[in-house]
Amino acid sequence: MFSVSAAALATMAPATGAIAAIKAITLQAQPTDIQLSGADGPTSQMMVYNGVFPGTEIRLQQGDRLNARLENALEEGTLIHWHGIRVPNAMDGVSMLTQEVLSPRQSYDYRFSVPDAGTYWYHAHYLSYDQVARGLFGPLIVTEARPPDLDRDITVQLLDLKVDPNGRFDPETDTSAFTTLGRIGNDQRAHLSDPRPVRIGDRIRLRLINTATDRIVAVQIKGLLGRLVALDGMPLAAPREYEIVTLGPGQRADVIGDVTGAITLDDVRDDVHALGGLPISGERTRRQVAVASLPPNPAASLGRPTQNVELVMQGGAGGDVHGGFAGWAFNDVSGLSGQPFTRIRRNETLTIHLVNTTAWPHAIHLHGQHFYEIGPDGVVGDYRDTTLLEPGQARNIACRFTNRGRWLLHCHMLSHQADGMATWIDVT
Incomplete structure (x- = not known):
């Protein structure tokens, strides 16, 4: 059906030697009147963190530890997902999979280290199609131990x-x-x-x-x-x-x-x-030195895949009938069932053949780790946590699952996720 050469799945990166620090913050999810169209415009009741729209930037250095307390001042439940960060599974903030929904007037402490430098973000992951649209998100920036020369x-x-x-x-x-x-x-x-x-x-x-x-x-x-x-x-x-x-x-x-x-x-x-x-x-005088590569993040070699599986996107307007109960499905299943899409042992490599049979684009996001996009010729491409597939497009991705737990795999068009395009992978 498809294959990826073992020689193509080899990449290494050194670990950082940065000295860790602890950053403690509180993020209060609260209804807040925000002027979206300027200081003279009308107000809209949004959902935001700490009264700020869009959300306040959290900035750390690679290897630091984040202690973030979520306080729920909404009239509905909420959670936070730390998008792109390799967090422990219990810190991933996914209802029905890793954490109970945080009820109004409750708080929860997220505690984890940030192993990778880069540009990430945090956002609500309960009723996310609505809560993110209303403002529950913000950037999470992890700087390199030796950042590039910039103004x-x-x-x-x-x-x-x-x-x-x-x-x-x-x-x-x-x-x-x-x-x-x-x-x-x-x-x-x-x-x-x-x-x-x-x-x-x-x-x-x-x-x-x-x-x-x-x-x-x-x-x-x-x-x-x-x-x-x-x-x-x-x-x-x-x-x-x-x-x-x-x-x-x-x-x-x-x-x-x-x-x-x-x-x-x-x-x-x-x-x-x-x-x-x-x-x-x-x-000012322009620099004469060219833009250089950023230092790589630590990553284990992929190795030879132990499983090759297929994930077919189905449904949507104009789509064929499928076996799921909602508008969208993966492999004839809508939403999070009691059984994972697949199970894999920690440190094993999984190749997933993604097939978009629908008339609409989908951004497929994997929680807890990054994967490699694999070219049609089997050559390893970019290292990502979300891959975009246009209508009718197919792509292989390969991931070495180094992070144990129950990890969500879903379309990050959040309306699509809400209507069934979500599953999960069990890493034992």
């Missing part, structure tokens, strides 16, 4: 809001959205952690995070002579040229480059939507 390091949260004609959050979602493209907003924007002007000649890092509930974005960056250096938090083996950076929901990309003019970010996937940018103020 600025800027996190860019790509937002997709659905608002009414008055600029208020619109909670209404047509039921057909759950079996088509999902909840697509009408107000796209980029929230930059540091919006101050840049100088021509500055070397900057843009950490792009697609926080949209369902929208795929194709980001075009002007005013920056840059290189793509990381995807989903994981450094590329070598900096890569790019024209457009396409990100499904939950995916991230890091770009490092030299400023050549006013920076603009546009989404050009369907039409041109201006997202935001950075103005120019002044100039």
